[in-house]
Each structure stands twice: as C-alpha cells, then as structure tokens.
Amino acid sequence: MSVRMILPSLFGVVGVTILLWLGLWQLDRLAWKEGRLTEISEKMAAKPDPLLDHFEKPYMDRNYLRVHFEGVMTQKEAHVLTSLKYSGQGSQSGPGFRILKEVVWNGKNFFLDLGFVSEARKNEDRFEGPVRVVGNILTPDDYDASFTPAPDLDKNIWFARYLPQMAQELGVLPFMVVVEQAEVLKNGAWVSFDDVTPLPVSVNIPNDHRQYAITWFSLATVWFGMTCYLLWRIRQRTV
The missing domain is CATH 1.20.58 (Methane Monooxygenase Hydroxylase; Chain G, domain 1)
Incomplete structure (x- = not known):
C-alpha cells in the first residue's frame, strides 16, 4: 500500500x-x-384487575394496565380538542372534544376519559352519579411544551391531556383511566353509558x-x- x-x-x-x-x-x-x-399489548389485553391493586404503583408499572372499578362521576369536566376519523356507517367523525370527567373513587378523585363528543355537544349536561368502569390507566404524552397552545380556561378548551395542569385547575389528582366500557346507575338499574363515544387506549408508539x-x-x-x-x-x- x-x-x-x-x-x-x-x-x-x-x-x-x-x-x-x-x-x-x-x-x-x-x-x-x-x-x-x-x-x-399484554397489559391491555389482560383480564381487568381491581383498580385498588394498582393505584399506588409507580408510573411505569401501572401505565396501560387494564382495570375495573366503581365510582361516582361529578359535574367537573375538561374538554380536549380533537377530531375523529370516519370509520363506517353510523360512526361519528369530524372535530370535537375528548371529555375528561372527574370521578370519585375510594376517597380519591381523578380523571375519567369518557371519549368523544362532537363540537355541538361540548356543553351538554352529562350524567352525574354512580358508574362502573372497565378501562386502562394512562399517563398521556399528548403535551409538547414547544408546540401545544395554552388552554382557553374561560371556554374550557384544552389542546392536550396535560394532567399536571388540568389536575391543578380542576382540583383532582393527576391520574386518569381511559374508558373501554362504562355503565351508569339509572332508576336502580345498571345501563350502558352512551352519552359519549369511547376512545379506548391504543398502542401508537412509533x-x-x-x-x-x-x-x-x-x-x-x-x-x-x-x-x-x-x-x-x-x-x-x-x-
């Protein structure tokens, strides 16, 4: 060479x-x-455990876990701007809001992500009272400090599920369960909760x-x- x-x-x-x-x-x-x-995927597909078994676990251990519990929904809500793609006959689509509602359970209050409503239904009165839930614990990663606009608190419009700030504004714990199935107690009977279209957790990690x-x-x-x-x-x- x-x-x-x-x-x-x-x-x-x-x-x-x-x-x-x-x-x-x-x-x-x-x-x-x-x-x-x-x-x-295994956490999300597992048989739901009682929420009491996992509420105090560290974030990484409890995130995505499938749980069930019975609590009481209050009138407090946070509305997160979103949109829904058309997925077939009779389905909702277009711009709207995720409804995050306060639920009281075992002496603690936190967020219940009920799902989607259209813009026209944003300010409707929704059910308050006993609720049975099957869903997934989730700490969302929607928020980006560089790009997410500040919420319009007067109109109750949020642009991401940023639990620390939302919890401070509504006076609840920065904890959330995303609804997969929900039943509410009406006239002494448990019936399916259909005021909101559920948006169950999906794995969207690139x-x-x-x-x-x-x-x-x-x-x-x-x-x-x-x-x-x-x-x-x-x-x-x-x-």
Missing part, C-alpha cells in the same frame, strides 16, 4: 465502522421497542428502528464501495 492510500483507507475504515455501529445500535433499539410493545438500521447499513455499504473505488483510482494513478 502506498503512502497516498493510507489516509483514504483510514477514512474509509472509520466511516464504515461508525455506520455499522449505528446500524447495530438501531437493531438493539428495535429489540427493546418490540419487547416494550409486547409488554404493553417503531421505525428497522428502517433506521437498514439506512445505516446501506450507507455503510455505499461508504465501503466509494472507499474501494477511491483506492482503486489512487492505485491506477501510481502504477
């Missing part, structure tokens, strides 16, 4: 090594993310690590090829 080839060779080896390392790191992240998604890994490995291949071509050109000139 001539002296002129040493620097390009070193440059090529370092570049390929870094790109391969980045690709392998993305594969590690892919394995971690798939494991995390599997764990969340998992693009496979594509990232392919990108890094592709760049490593291109880098290697360009290095080989450069070394070939240098050798041709020195022969």
